[in-house]
Amino acid sequence: MKIERLKTLLLIFLISLSIYQTGQLWFQPFSASEKPEEEVVINNIYLWDKIKPEKISILKDEKITTYKEEYCDEIWVEFIDIFEDYLKGEVEVSQVENFQFQGIVVSLPNPLPKELFIEGLEIKNTDFNNKVKSIKNFYIPEGKFKIIIENNEGNFIQIDSDVEINRKNINNLSDKIKENTEFTYNQNINDIDLNLVIPKNEYIMNPVIVKSEINIEDEEYITDIAKSYYNDNYDYVRKSVESNNSVNYVYKNEKVLRINSEGLLEFYDTAENTIGENNVYVSLLTALKFTEDFLGYPENAYLTEVESIQRDGNYGFRFSFDYKILNRPIIFSQVREERALEIEVIGEEVVLYKRFIRIIDLTDPSLMEEKKAINPVDILEDNIGLLAMIQIEENKDLRDEEIIKNSILESIEEMYLGYYDPSRKLSEQLIRSVWVMKTQEKRYIFNAVTGNLVEIQNMD
Numbered sequence: 001m002k003i004e005r006l007k008t009l010l011l012i013f014l015i016s017l018s019i020y021q022t023g024q025l026w027f028q029p030f031s032a033s034e035k036p037e038e039e040v041v042i043n044n045i046y047l048w049d050k051i052k053p054e055k056i057s058i059l060k061d062e063k064i065t066t067y068k069e070e071y072c073d074e075i076w077v078e079f080i081d082i083f084e085d086y087l088k089g090e091v092e093v094s095q096v097e098n099f100q101f102q103g104i105v106v107s108l109p110n111p112l113p114k115e116l117f118i119e120g121l122e123i124k125n126t127d128f129n130n131k132v133k134s135i136k137n138f139y140i141p142e143g144k145f146k147i148i149i150e151n152n153e154g155n156f157i158q159i160d161s162d163v164e165i166n167r168k169n170i171n172n173l174s175d176k177i178k179e180n181t182e183f184t185y186n187q188n189i190n191d192i193d194l195n196l197v198i199p200k201n202e203y204i205m206n207p208v209i210v211k212s213e214i215n216i217e218d219e220e221y222i223t224d225i226a227k228s229y230y231n232d233n234y235d236y237v238r239k240s241v242e243s244n245n246s247v248n249y250v251y252k253n254e255k256v257l258r259i260n261s262e263g264l265l266e267f268y269d270t271a272e273n274t275i276g277e278n279n280v281y282v283s284l285l286t287a288l289k290f291t292e293d294f295l296g297y298p299e300n301a302y303l304t305e306v307e308s309i310q311r312d313g314n315y316g317f318r319f320s321f322d323y324k325i326l327n328r329p330i331i332f333s334q335v336r337e338e339r340a341l342e343i344e345v346i347g348e349e350v351v352l353y354k355r356f357i358r359i360i361d362l363t364d365p366s367l368m369e370e371k372k373a374i375n376p377v378d379i380l381e382d383n384i385g386l387l388a389m390i391q392i393e394e395n396k397d398l399r400d401e402e403i404i405k406n407s408i409l410e411s412i413e414e415m416y417l418g419y420y421d422p423s424r425k426l427s428e429q430l431i432r433s434v435w436v437m438k439t440q441e442k443r444y445i446f447n448a449v450t451g452n453l454v455e456i457q458n459m460d
Helices: 002-027 034-043 069-086 114-120 126-131 168-180 219-236 280-294 376-394 401-411
Strands: 055-059 063-066 091-096 103-113 134-141 146-150 156-161 182-184 198-200 203-206 208-212 238-241 247-251 255-259 265-269 301-311 314-325 328-332 341-346 349-355 358-360 369-372 414-421 429-438 442-447 453-458
Touching (some): 063 168, 063 414, 069 103, 069 134, 069 168, 091 126, 103 301, 114 126, 114 134, 114 280, 198 414, 203 429, 219 247, 280 301, 280 314, 280 341, 301 341, 376 442, 376 453
Parallel strands (some): 328 414
Antiparallel strands (some): 055 063, 055 103, 091 156, 103 134, 134 146, 208 358, 208 429, 238 247, 301 314, 314 328, 414 429, 429 442, 442 453
16 A cells, blocks of 8 residues: 555656646746857857958058968968957047058958957947948058058048057068068069069969869769758758759758759758848858858858848848968959859848859879969060050040050059969869959959960959
């Protein structure tokens, strides 16, 4: 009898415990369950290897610029730590007129929203938040404890802080740029001074053979990508293969994934759950976390542009990324209007994702050789007549070839080496080593080995 009573009491205790635990689960706030864990994971993303400069310039008597990734990254890591500490002090923010500058310029690819820096660095300074609208360039004056920011409108904002800048490491890196790159000054073509510092004795790899990171011919790998994207819904997905081997996956006409025959991946999601704060910083973290979880963040990629978007009455952001290969920027043919990575985020959802990344094909590494690039001044001198004739063909009102030549020469602001990717060929694609000669309106692209004109690109 006692045993039966004991069993009854134990049963009552277990039922009570189960009811209590169930009640705890039902009445526990949702914000205390999965959401904070997700936020912690997102906030652990390191931003400053994804937001980083396109180039670093040293302005003293002449302007010396490097696009080489190893130098840009080193200076950027030093600078971003300094900038964070600098804004923790007592700060005064003011606009600068008649800006004359000597020192270091850290140039972002395009103006980026200030919120990425304010929230990424946890900047609390109200004056900074109110007066800085966007950030295009950072200026670190020589010998002075201040930082100057250039925004999207070409205005210069000076930040004075009582925190002293530790300049030693940055100065050492600047010296390293000067010591490891040879430059020539005051070059003259057609009796026109170029008025820029021109790198010489530069070496590049040629040829460079690349392939798309996503191989459409690897059926198992493509299936794994689709399973990773659709997760538990994969069994309900319709798959179709086109005549050119491009693969399409569709789920309820809401989530469409396409991997084309050249390795371009893109998907579209109607994303019913677009509720969420329209915050550019949180949206960027959402995009980056999705990328890292899906196929991984591409090596040497960097954020180049942020745009506001609207879809079906909902607002969000489009994030575009470029990347470098062998420490030099990739220049896509303008015919394709290509971006390495493009992500659209609305609310808390990634609704559009495009990815086309190249990796070096090491099937036969002996094909790649280090070669000395032709002097860019010689290339320009040999081709200035051709550039003038092209401009005359585009604008019949222009007649005087000499005036046009001089106008082109005077407009060139910088010259740098890169790699030109002409097409979306899946594999065995030769990318060309090129000199890029940049003006405010155009980029003139020349083969760095042959000196031939490759493409003229509009900057707008």
